Amino acid sequence: MRPTDSTPAPRPADDPRSAGSAGSARAGSARAGSASRPGPGSGSDGAALAPAPAPRAGGPEARGIDLVPAPRAGGPEARGIDLVPDEERGGRPRDLFAVWAAPNVSYLSFVVGAALVLMGLTLPQALGVVLVGNLVWICTGVVAAAGPVAGTSGSVVSRALYGVRGNRAVVVVTGWLIAAAYLALNWSAASVAGIGLAARLGLPASPAVDAAVICVIAAGTLLIAIFGYGLIVRLYTGLSVALTAVFAVVTGYVLAAADLSYAPAEPLRGAALAAALGAGFTLVASAPLSYTNSPDLARYLPRDSSPVAVAGWTALGAYLPSVVFTVVGALAATGLDMTDPEAALEGVLPGWFVPVFVVAVVVNTMTNNGMTAYSAGLSVQSVGVRLARIPAVLVIGVLGTAMTLYAILVFDFLTAVSTVLQLVVVVTGPVMAVAMTDLVLRRNRYSGPELLAQRRGGPFWYRGGVHWAGFLALAAGALTAGLWVRTTFWTGPIAAATGGVDLSVPAGMTVAAAVYWAATGALGTIPRP
Numbered sequence: 336m337r338p339t340d341s342t343p344a345p346r347p348a349d350d351p352r353s354a355g356s357a358g359s360a361r362a363g364s365a366r367a368g369s370a371s372r373p374g375p376g377s378g379s380d381g382a383a384l385a386p387a388p389a390p391r392a393g394g395p396e397a398r399g400i401d402l403v404p405a406p407r408a409g410g411p412e413a414r415g416i417d418l419v420p421d422e423e424r425g426g427r428p429r430d431l432f433a434v435w436a437a438p439n440v441s442y443l444s445f446v447v448g449a450a451l452v453l454m455g456l457t458l459p460q461a462l463g464v465v466l467v468g469n470l471v472w473i474c475t476g477v478v479a480a481a482g483p484v485a486g487t488s489g490s491v492v493s494r495a496l497y498g499v500r501g502n503r504a505v506v507v508v509t510g511w512l513i514a515a516a517y518l519a520l521n522w523s524a525a526s527v528a529g530i531g532l533a534a535r536l537g538l539p540a541s542p543a544v545d546a547a548v549i550c551v552i553a554a555g556t557l558l559i560a561i562f563g564y565g566l567i568v569r570l571y572t573g574l575s576v577a578l579t580a581v582f583a584v585v586t587g588y589v590l591a592a593a594d595l596s597y598a599p600a601e602p603l604r605g606a607a608l609a610a611a612l613g614a615g616f617t618l619v620a621s622a623p624l625s626y627t628n629s630p631d632l633a634r635y636l637p638r639d640s641s642p643v644a645v646a647g648w649t650a651l652g653a654y655l656p657s658v659v660f661t662v663v664g665a666l667a668a669t670g671l672d673m674t675d676p677e678a679a680l681e682g683v684l685p686g687w688f689v690p691v692f693v694v695a696v697v698v699n700t701m702t703n704n705g706m707t708a709y710s711a712g713l714s715v716q717s718v719g720v721r722l723a724r725i726p727a728v729l730v731i732g733v734l735g736t737a738m739t740l741y742a743i744l745v746f747d748f749l750t751a752v753s754t755v756l757q758l759v760v761v762v763t764g765p766v767m768a769v770a771m772t773d774l775v776l777r778r779n780r781y782s783g784p785e786l787l788a789q790r791r792g793g794p795f796w797y798r799g800g801v802h803w804a805g806f807l808a809l810a811a812g813a814l815t816a817g818l819w820v821r822t823t824f825w826t827g828p829i830a831a832a833t834g835g836v837d838l839s840v841p842a843g844m845t846v847a848a849a850v851y852w853a854a855t856g857a858l859g860t861i862p863r864p
Contacts, residue, residue, distance in 0.1 A: 412563025415724040416716045418783045419486040424637045428644035430568065431479070434632050435652030437571040438703035439622075440578040442696040443524045444657055445680065447618055448664020449673035454611045455603045458595070461665040464612060468619025469657045471840075475626040476650030478770045480642035482633030485781040488710070489630035489770075490717035492781055496773050497809075499789045500800030503718040505809070509627060509766055510714025511731065513759055517625055518556075518704050518711075518735030525552050525700035526739065527677050532693040549739050552697055557732040559705030560712060561725050564635060567705065574702055575656075581695040582660060588683045589667045597669035606834030613837035614821055617760055619661065620840050623653065624763040627770055628710035642779055708732055758822050764840045765812025765847035769805055772848045776861045797860060804854035812847025819843070 451461040481492045490510050494502045529548040538544050559566060603611050633645050664673070671679040681689050708728050715727035722730070785794055797803070818827040820839035830837055855861040 411561050411725060412565055414564075416488045416491050416713050416787070418787060419634050421638055424483075424486075424635055426568070426636055428633075428636060428640050428648045431633060431645065431648040432652035433572040433575045434568060435649055436656050437575040437578060438699070438706055439653045439656040439660075440575060440582055441656070441660060441699050441703065442528065442676075443521060443703075444660035445664035445667060446524065446673075446676050447622075448661035448666075449668040449676060450618060450664075451615045451661075452597075452665050452668035453673065454615060455599050455601070455607070456611055456615060457599060457602065458597055458665060458669060460608075460612065461615070462662060464615040465619060465658055465661045465665065468616045469623070469654050469661070471620040471623040472650040472654045472657065473646070474767050474771055475623045475629045475653060476646035476648075477774060478627055478767065479629035479633045479649040480645045480779055481774055481781055482630030483636040483638055483640040483645060484642075484779055484783075485630065485786060486634055486638065486783040487630075487787060488634065488713040488717060489628045490710070490714040491783075491786050492630055493627070493770065494717075494786050494789075494795045495777070495781060496769055496802060497805040498797045498800050498802035499793075499795055501797075501802055501806060505766070505805075506714045506718050508762060510711055510717070511734075513625065513763065514707050514711035514714065515731055515734040515738055516759065517707055518553075518731070519738035519741075521700045521704050521707075522549060522552055522556070522735065522739040525697045528693045528696040531677050531681065532690060535689070546740060550736065552700065553732060553736045553739065555697075556701045556704040557708055557728060559701055560708035560728045560732070563709055563724070564632075567632070567709065568635075571702060574698065578695055578699055578702075579656070581691060582663075584688065585680060585684065585692060586660075586663045589663055589671070589680070592670040592683050593666040594669040595666075606836065609833075610821065610835035610837065614835075617820070617837050617840050621760050621763070622657065624760055624767050624840070626653075627763070627766055628707075628714075631710045631713060632706065704735075708735070758820065758825070760840050761813055761816040761820055761843065764816055764843040765809050768812060768844035768847040769808050769851050772808075772851045773805075773855075773861070776852070776855060776863075802860060804851055804858055804860055807854050808847045808851035811850045812843045815846040816840070816843025 448461070448465065451464055452458070456464065478489070481489070485492050490502075490506050493505060496502070497505050526545070526549045529552060530545050533544055533548055534540060559570075629649055633640075633649070636645065664676075667673055667676075667679065671683065673679050681692070684692055708731055711731040712724050712728035715722055715730060716724060720727065782794075790796065791800075795802070816839040818829040819837060819842045820827050821830045821835050821837040826835065827839070830839075856863065
């Protein structure tokens with residue numbers, strides 16, 4: 336989000352106004368601390384905090400919530416999952432447009448769009464899949480509306496869905512493992528381009544050079560995540576403009592080479608067409624379904640921000656560039672051999688522009704993965720791991736880097752893209768559906784202090800710390816999606832019986848939402864209005 340007149344000015348770390356009490360032993364503790372040194376999981380990365388002012392009546396300090404300095408553009412963000420107090424909030428919902436546009440001006444969109452045509456779809460069919468599949472960004476936007484209300488991360492808000500203890504298991508899968516997989520996927524896309532540029536510069540083709548390129552890209556990305564929110568909201572506006580300009584030039588050359596009259600040699604019909612359409616929808620929808628962390632980028636907005644505006648600007652910022660550049664990828668496949676996307680795109684670009692394009696691909700990956708690593712670090716804290724935010728980011732970064740090295744040095748890149756994007760929806764679709772259903776049932780009324788308290792007998796303790804309605808819905812949705820999914824190494828029995836039709840996303844999400852709605856009503860865990 337861009338700084339505005341209403342945005343509180345960043346305060347230096349030694350300004351006593353910049354911190355509240357920081358005495359909890361770990362992030363989110365409801366105990367009012369008296370110590371001046373933050374604990375290892377308090378959300379501060381070890382920065383010394385000045386003495387706190389006296390708590391104001393009814394303020395977050397009085398409720399036992401730890402405060403740390405607001406994020407600064409010039410240094411690493413100190414805040415973790417702890418509550419963002421009202422006096423440190425600012426910005427406008429429309430500022431979210433650029434935050435979500437920059438990561439989605441993406442080379443990976445070219446790859447996904449090309450894959451739709453390579454599946455055998457006609458150009459109009461591919462365009463239809465792109466337009467409809469990207470509508471799932473609306474889900475990402477709706478979930479983001481919880482950020483300003485709760486004032487904490489999405490991985491903490493989900494305690495309302497699964498319980499204080501149960502949430503830990505879900506976050507380990509969605510916030511750690513799947514986040515690391517997406518880090519690896521995007522780093523793989525950038526590394527393929529970066530390795531090609533290294534060859535152009537005369538560096539020898541070797542696993543050592545490939546690994547070095549991957550590690551440099553990963554290190555640059557993790558710097559964004561370490562500096563955090565303050566850097567992201569200030570940097571991404573300029574990057575979205577710059578990346579759009581570069582990719583617009585690429586689009587011009589792609590359009591010149593595209594065959595608008597393209598038709599597959601053997602047009603798909605019947606079950607084969609239905610299977611390709613389903614697989615294509617799953618491929619496109621997998622990206623927005625992975626962003627249940629969207630509250631993380633909205634939690635610094637004023638508490639009274641319009642939820643409709645938060646949802647709308649988040650969804651629109653991601654939808655527009657995703658549609659445009661996925662369509663360009665589909666057009667590229669009509670006139671270029673997109674089985675090797677890097678070589679195909681570089682082949683139509685003038686030689687002087689190729690390094691510019693490669694740098695843009697790498698920068699885009701850093702913007703995308705910077706957000707992912709940032710949220711993954713918050714997820715590590717939210718499950719009770721006694722790590723500050725920055726070490727947590729580094730842990731996720733190391734895991735993602737290792738997976739990238741495997742994807743590039745051992746596995747085929749295009750196969751990795753298709754497999755990961757199609758398979759993770761078995762989990763991410765139901766998770767997104769449960770999050771949206773909970774938000775609707777609660778009318779977006781989340782209490783950040785209660786979510787962070789983790790106290791026995793609290794509203795999110797449920798039964799033994801587990802909200803069984805959430806787990807039942809997630810299990811039912813994932814099982815249903817698994818029955819309908821179709822990938823290169825697994826086809827669900829229902830998908831197989833219907834000729835390979837992949838309806839994993841709508842089936843899994845519908846079942847998860849319905850089960851959650853029914854189970855919470857039966858158990859009385861969410862009071863109905």
